Amino acid sequence: MIIRVRQVAAACALGAALTACTAAPEAPRAARPAPSAPAVSSRPPTLAPGPAGLTPVFKNGPRAHARTVALTFDADMTAAQGPRAAAGERFDNPRLIAALRALKVPATVFMTGRWAEEYPTQARSIGRDPLFEVANHSYSHYAFTGDCYGLPTVSRDRMRADVEHAYAAFRKAGVPDARPYFRFPGGCYDREALKALTPAGVTAVQWDVVSGDAFATDADAVARQVLDGVRPGSVVVMHCTRSAAPTTERAVRTIVPELRAKGYRFVKVSELIGATGGRR
Known part of the structure; x- marks a missing residue:
């Protein structure tokens, strides 16, 4: 905020007869210091810890706050899919990102560390674009519980390290400020997973609208499912992987x-979390 301070000084006016001013000039007043602007925290909003200090879980924003909706996109790639990428399979989706930019849609991209390693130029471009924010989707995209859509499982003692490994991959790719938000691979979690991630200081982000874009072939059906499900404050889960979500x-x-x-306005997840005031 720029504050202008006007200094008002008394002046003597020359009369019509050009008589001298007889009043002594008023001593200049010391300018008052401009009030300092309130400090603004640059830390992204997060939720307060859950019961027993467990990692908090965010599903949607306030329903009555405004007609806002957050589109989120999972940039999935597991630690073991390098050979498939080398053989030509595409886990990125540049046309989707270009569409979001053309439509001027803010969005949150939940990125795996392995995806950032495979596509560092794209990760850096997304991470440095103010239209987007990058959040954590693990390094390996291995499940944090058993029996989660057939995904390999990360052991309890490696869960926090897997999350921190992803943040390190983002920094190496040139993503300047990945958000302290984490999405469990497959959306699968339990109390032990929440406990394991407590020291990481993240807010777990789920969703309340499933787009159904994974492996879908009918774009209209995906769009209809989202449009039918969205309510004020909704978080929509979609994907940013060409091979697995070609219609997105x-x-x-x-x-x-x-x-x-x-009448909906698109926002990032951080804005929805901020609207809660930190309450779960």
């Missing part, structure tokens, strides 16, 4: 104008 870009091009026509 086309669905987004339908979803965005229709939600805007209904």
